[in-house]
Amino acid sequence: MSSEQHRVCILAEGSFNIHSAKTAVGVIRYSPHQVVAVIDSTNAGKTVQQVLGFGGDTPIVAGIADAMTHEPDVLLIGIAPSGGQLPTEWRAIVNDAIEARLDVWSGLHFFLSDDSEFAALADIKGVKLWDVRRPRPDLVVGGGRALQTRALVVLAVGSDCNVGKMTTSLELQKKASERGYKAGFVATGQTGILIEGRGTPLDAVPGDFMPGEVERLVMELDAEDCDVIFVEGQGAIVHPAYGPVTLGLMLGSMPDVFVLCHQPTRASFRPEAAIPLPELPLVVRQYEDLMSYYKAPKVACVALNTYDLSPEQAAKREQEIEALLGLPTVDPIRNGNEKLWQAIEPLVKKKLGR
Amino acid sequence: MSSEQHRVCILAEGSFNIHSAKTAVGVIRYSPHQVVAVIDSTNAGKTVQQVLGFGGDTPIVAGIADAMTHEPDVLLIGIAPSGGQLPTEWRAIVNDAIEARLDVWSGLHFFLSDDSEFAALADIKGVKLWDVRRPRPDLVVGGGRALQTRALVVLAVGSDCNVGKMTTSLELQKKASERGYKAGFVATGQTGILIEGRGTPLDAVPGDFMPGEVERLVMELDAEDCDVIFVEGQGAIVHPAYGPVTLGLMLGSMPDVFVLCHQPTRASFRPEAAIPLPELPLVVRQYEDLMSYYKAPKVACVALNTYDLSPEQAAKREQEIEALLGLPTVDPIRNGNEKLWQAIEPLVKKKLGR
Numbered sequence: 001m002s003s004e005q006h007r008v009c010i011l012a013e014g015s016f017n018i019h020s021a022k023t024a025v026g027v028i029r030y031s032p033h034q035v036v037a038v039i040d041s042t043n044a045g046k047t048v049q050q051v052l053g054f055g056g057d058t059p060i061v062a063g064i065a066d067a068m069t070h071e072p073d074v075l076l077i078g079i080a081p082s083g084g085q086l087p088t089e090w091r092a093i094v095n096d097a098i099e100a101r102l103d104v105w106s107g108l109h110f111f112l113s114d115d116s117e118f119a120a121l122a123d124i125k126g127v128k129l130w131d132v133r134r135p136r137p138d139l140v141v142g143g144g145r146a147l148q149t150r151a152l153v154v155l156a157v158g159s160d161c162n163v164g165k166m167t168t169s170l171e172l173q174k175k176a177s178e179r180g181y182k183a184g185f186v187a188t189g190q191t192g193i194l195i196e197g198r199g200t201p202l203d204a205v206p207g208d209f210m211p212g213e214v215e216r217l218v219m220e221l222d223a224e225d226c227d228v229i230f231v232e233g234q235g236a237i238v239h240p241a242y243g244p245v246t247l248g249l250m251l252g253s254m255p256d257v258f259v260l261c262h263q264p265t266r267a268s269f270r271p272e273a274a275i276p277l278p279e280l281p282l283v284v285r286q287y288e289d290l291m292s293y294y295k296a297p298k299v300a301c302v303a304l305n306t307y308d309l310s311p312e313q314a315a316k317r318e319q320e321i322e323a324l325l326g327l328p329t330v331d332p333i334r335n336g337n338e339k340l341w342q343a344i345e346p347l348v349k350k351k352l353g354r
Numbered sequence: 355m356s357s358e359q360h361r362v363c364i365l366a367e368g369s370f371n372i373h374s375a376k377t378a379v380g381v382i383r384y385s386p387h388q389v390v391a392v393i394d395s396t397n398a399g400k401t402v403q404q405v406l407g408f409g410g411d412t413p414i415v416a417g418i419a420d421a422m423t424h425e426p427d428v429l430l431i432g433i434a435p436s437g438g439q440l441p442t443e444w445r446a447i448v449n450d451a452i453e454a455r456l457d458v459w460s461g462l463h464f465f466l467s468d469d470s471e472f473a474a475l476a477d478i479k480g481v482k483l484w485d486v487r488r489p490r491p492d493l494v495v496g497g498g499r500a501l502q503t504r505a506l507v508v509l510a511v512g513s514d515c516n517v518g519k520m521t522t523s524l525e526l527q528k529k530a531s532e533r534g535y536k537a538g539f540v541a542t543g544q545t546g547i548l549i550e551g552r553g554t555p556l557d558a559v560p561g562d563f564m565p566g567e568v569e570r571l572v573m574e575l576d577a578e579d580c581d582v583i584f585v586e587g588q589g590a591i592v593h594p595a596y597g598p599v600t601l602g603l604m605l606g607s608m609p610d611v612f613v614l615c616h617q618p619t620r621a622s623f624r625p626e627a628a629i630p631l632p633e634l635p636l637v638v639r640q641y642e643d644l645m646s647y648y649k650a651p652k653v654a655c656v657a658l659n660t661y662d663l664s665p666e667q668a669a670k671r672e673q674e675i676e677a678l679l680g681l682p683t684v685d686p687i688r689n690g691n692e693k694l695w696q697a698i699e700p701l702v703k704k705k706l707g708r
Binding site: 141142143144202205206207208210211212237239241243244245248250269275278285286289290294 | 647
């Protein structure tokens with residue numbers, strides 16, 4: 001699925017903006033497919049650039065009929081409905097898309113392919129419904145196989161969930177590719193999977209099988225002769241809800257090195273906000289100690305998410321954290337990914353014996 | 355369910371022995387319900403005592419008809435079929451049990467209540483089918499609520515899976531109750547759930563919800579005014595497959611103290627056996643370090659599983675590990691649970707302010 005180039009129309013009805021449409025924004029920024037239109041009737045007539053500040057001339061349209069003039073072959077659902085149910089208006093849009101013979105890719109909790117009307121219509125029209133949050137049926141348990149990769153395995157870890165682990169991994173993959181390395185990305189959340197075209201929806205996988213799923217994906221990329229594999233992290237190791245998913249990534253990917261992701265203004269674990277975040281030196285020590293029995297990975301650099309700070313504040317926090325941890329520190333979206341890559345590239349060369 | 359006393363008939367057809375029928379043996383040893391018969395036609399006519407070396411005069415019978423003379427109200431499936439499918443002979447036994455108006459409790463991967471024939475017959479006969487491996491539908495994410503318990507929370511951790519964490523927790527619960535404390539048990543695997551009558555099948559719970567499930571059960575027991583809560587551990591923290599389940603238990607239960615379980619003859623992680631076990635001092639340090647941000651629990655004592663050693667070898671290993679770790683060490687099944695309890699009781703008193 002990842003090798004085929006598609007023409008994608010993104011459904012973001014009523015909420016196409018940088019805060020509410022995380023999946024849509026991620027796909028526009030990083031997908032190898034061509035985004036040919038965005039559906040949001042409340043912004044119809046504008047371009048993606050006008051709304052997001054990036055994304056070029058891609059048009060925003062009112063519905064499937066308008067979108068079809070841009071010849072998509074896929075409808076990608078780029079927002080989540082509040083309450084988890086599919087709103088009636090969206091049902092009509094999905095229905096129109098299938099009628100127009102578009103495949104539909106969905107990151108919703110609600111599975112399109114379990115809906116008898118959608119499934120029957122898709123069958124008649126010969127299109128595919130891809131529910132990326134559905135774990136594959138043939139899960140296996142982990143066995144530490146990722147200890148054997150030829151590629152350097154880089155795992156993004158964090159001080160909390162939702163601090164920029166996917167973005168950091170994709171920025172590093174982009175940079176590594178530009179520099180001539182074969183760079184893979186292991187997607188572990190719905191946005192990453194929709195961008196990459198494969199992956200595992202780790203938060204929906206039963207606990208026993210999380211490391212095995214990550215291991216399978218890492219070994220797939222290693223078999224494709226990647227030089228470096230960037231693994232999308234999730235959660236944080238002592239996060240009261242998501243720590244186990246984080247450990248599933250660590251034990252499944254058996255990283256050679258960590259990139260630590262952090263939002264300087266974050267004070268407490270999301271979503272509960274009842275428990276303050278541990279100090280960063282403890283966070284670094286816990287990640288490193290826990291994997292000391294395997295490849296003894298170290299944190300090589302720190303990626304900050306400073307979207308809610310002024311440029312001056314962001315620069316100050318970069319300097320402070322760099323001094324505190326003694327590690328290269330930068331916000332890759334604000335100030336570029338070169339500094340992070342400089343911390344990783346020597347490790348890739350060493351692992352490959354170059 | 356836990357407060358009602360049942361008369362249980364255990365199905366262990368063809369495999370009632372101490373090695374093959376782990377669930378049956380656990381229920382006979384620890385269940386508060388009365389086991390009135392065991393079904394295994396290959397041992398019919400013997401008593402449980404004659405086969406296991408404990409369990410008294412409970413008769414082993416050839417089938418449901420014979421079992422009914424002992425007036426059970428529950429059939430408990432105490433063995434797992436090879437291959438995961440329900441053998442035809444067992445189907446007939448389950449069918450006979452429902453016809454005889456017995457509830458059926460099952461720890462199988464195969465869900466009886468998803469079988470249309472069993473479900474329809476159970477409905478007609480007015481009996482309950484309880485599939486203990488099915489997670490409840492209303493899962494919630496963890497929020498560190500177990501930091502607030504009145505009770506002392508004791509989590510059994512291990513150097514590997516299948517080293518005696520459930521048995522150790524149940525032995526300690528028994529001892530605490532004998533000494534006049536209100537002692538709870540959080541069951542997290544199918545045998546524990548069948549013994550306790552409630553719990554969560556943690557290995558079947560999606561990763562995001564594991565801590566929340568454990569937290570719910572700990573807080574339930576705390577609300578019932580327990581003095582001490584023993585949490586059944588699973589896996590091992592750097593186990594390449596089961597580490598995430600272990601961390602789910604740690605973050606969900608927020609233990610005050612650990613009991614470390616270990617089998618001295620175990621050299622490699624099960625089931626793969628490709629990765630040697632870490633040395634015990636590292637195991638202790640990793641458990642303690644990882645939770646240092648919360649209640650900073652320490653390992654208070656070590657429970658060994660020496661079933662495959664001679665008495666002399668077992669005594670020698672107890673002494674060696676006690677000296678190595680500087681912690682009270684004993685095989686509670688072979689040499690009694692008093693030594694473990696002596697390490698825990700002062701902590702219960704301190705927590706309760708006695």
